[in-house]
Amino acid sequence: MSDKAIINLEGKSYELPVITGTENEKAVDISKLRAQSSYVTFDEGYKNTGATTSGITFLDGEKGILRYRGYNIEDLAEKASFTEVMYLLLNGELPTTDQLGTFENNLTQHTLVHENLVKVFEVFPTGSHPMGQLMTMMASLSSFYPDSLNPNKSPEATNLTIIRLLAKMPTLAAMIQKKGKGHPVLYPQNKYDYVTNFLYMTFGNVTEEYHADPVVVDAMNKLLILHADHEQNCSTSTVRMVGSSHANLYASIGAGIAALWGPRHGGANQEVLEMLEYIRDKDNGDVKKVVAEAKDKKRLLFGFGHRVYKNFDPRANILKKACDNILAKLGVNDPLLAIAKELEQAALSDPYFIERKLYPNVDFYSGIIYKALGFPTPMFTVLFALGRLPGWISQWKELRENNEDIGRPRQIYTGPVQRPFPDMKGRK
Ligand code: CMC
Numbered sequence: 223m224s225d226k227a228i229i230n231l232e233g234k235s236y237e238l239p240v241i242t243g244t245e246n247e248k249a250v251d252i253s254k255l256r257a258q259s260s261y262v263t264f265d266e267g268y269k270n271t272g273a274t275t276s277g278i279t280f281l282d283g284e285k286g287i288l289r290y291r292g293y294n295i296e297d298l299a300e301k302a303s304f305t306e307v308m309y310l311l312l313n314g315e316l317p318t319t320d321q322l323g324t325f326e327n328n329l330t331q332h333t334l335v336h337e338n339l340v341k342v343f344e345v346f347p348t349g350s351h352p353m354g355q356l357m358t359m360m361a362s363l364s365s366f367y368p369d370s371l372n373p374n375k376s377p378e379a380t381n382l383t384i385i386r387l388l389a390k391m392p393t394l395a396a397m398i399q400k401k402g403k404g405h406p407v408l409y410p411q412n413k414y415d416y417v418t419n420f421l422y423m424t425f426g427n428v429t430e431e432y433h434a435d436p437v438v439v440d441a442m443n444k445l446l447i448l449h450a451d452h453e454q455n456c457s458t459s460t461v462r463m464v465g466s467s468h469a470n471l472y473a474s475i476g477a478g479i480a481a482l483w484g485p486r487h488g489g490a491n492q493e494v495l496e497m498l499e500y501i502r503d504k505d506n507g508d509v510k511k512v513v514a515e516a517k518d519k520k521r522l523l524f525g526f527g528h529r530v531y532k533n534f535d536p537r538a539n540i541l542k543k544a545c546d547n548i549l550a551k552l553g554v555n556d557p558l559l560a561i562a563k564e565l566e567q568a569a570l571s572d573p574y575f576i577e578r579k580l581y582p583n584v585d586f587y588s589g590i591i592y593k594a595l596g597f598p599t600p601m602f603t604v605l606f607a608l609g610r611l612p613g614w615i616s617q618w619k620e621l622r623e624n625n626e627d628i629g630r631p632r633q634i635y636t637g638p639v640q641r642p643f644p645d646m647k648g649r650k
Contacts, residue, residue: 231259245280262632269529272454274462274626278311278616279453283530288537290451291315299540304446305329305416308388308612311451312619326416332389333410333419335397336366343401352398352604353483357476359394363387364472371470373622380622383471384615391611392416395604396423402598417442420608425596437551438595444544445588448537449606451613455529457481457488458610458617463629465618478614479607485524488585488606493524495589495599498558501565509564517574525586526569527578537584545587554594562590 225240227250236258239251249272256262265271280289288295291310298307302316309317309325317325342362346355363386364371370383393410400407400423408423418434421442426432452458461478465471482488501512516523528535549556566582569575592602 279451286534286536304443311612311616329389332386360476392420441548446609449609461614466629488603491585491602513568527580528583532579535583538582541587
């Protein structure tokens, strides 16, 4: 007999179906409750609300498990390339050699952006934030592909848009960094793989030959894989919400970039590094004082806490280990790493953080690695977006393939009840 939930409201009893996921997660299906009883459910911040079924990413926050399409994040970060993971997220299975070759070749064919798009960069004032630029570029891309504005056209047209977006994102991200420095942009080179091409366009120079450092390529692959998807987080839910109105892919991803920019979400990676620098420069490295101020709610410890992980963030564990390794291989001795470790220790042994289950999240160590690789701090969230792009697209694709309903939450109205319209003289 299948489970049912019984809810009693005003003397009447309602039976609600229970649905069970493949990992035995159970949910009470309340979709018919309002029609039957006139009640809606209330859950500010969707802390306990499943807005969709999804076959892409599984996350168990209590056990610290993260899997893409059934594969553990630890295995993917260790053994796969970012393009393999992109393929996996989009198609549900790991690619064969031939499939990966075709996929990577398709990506290589679409890396250039229209020259007029490059001119858009001219209008940004010096110092404008890379995430604002990325949002603009994503929206602007749609103008160059009017054929792809209808997401219902055909699966082939959608696939072409997906490939275009994945292929052009590294080009745009690299241009943002180059333009920010006032350097000439570098055009993509078909001889490089996806990640190396991005690094070449970002760190190469028109005046000399580029030699990719395998340590850097490997670190970048790992970072991008760790960020590639994270089920229904703020930006992904935004992408799905916008996509549910049948908005085109560029608009949906642009909205996801906007959501990611916030300091409580992807923007935290920039905040973490600035916080560590502040501790070093303004707090004289006094970590105890910083922890005390966080406990007094005078400041937030960026890179700590997570809505879903209440034990540890597996991505942070991988990055902590990788951080030591990458810095050693690059010969970088960054005092910020010592401050970060001290802060982690101080927080993890403090009852405030223990009781609230506040652990370092993925953003805590990523910034130190990005810095060691040579990225300027304001670029960090763009790198998160570059990694998250295949996840956003896969989630958007799943929503469209399942023909999901338009997203439209309810509310509990708490404003004034009906009142007469006063003329101007009667107003206070
Ligand atoms: N520093 C100090 N106190 C904290 C922190 C923090 N980073 N995070 C949560 N708390 C406290 C919070 O004040 C609250 O205390 P109390 O019970 O006394 O009111 C308690 O812990 C629960 O916090 P919450 O805000 O209800 O938790 P949430 O699940 O709504 O928020 C979060 C999760 C990630 C938004 C939050 O922990 C936070 O703002 N962290 C800092 C920003 C950050 O690092 N974000 C990156 C998240 S991981 C990357 C990504 O996917 O975006």
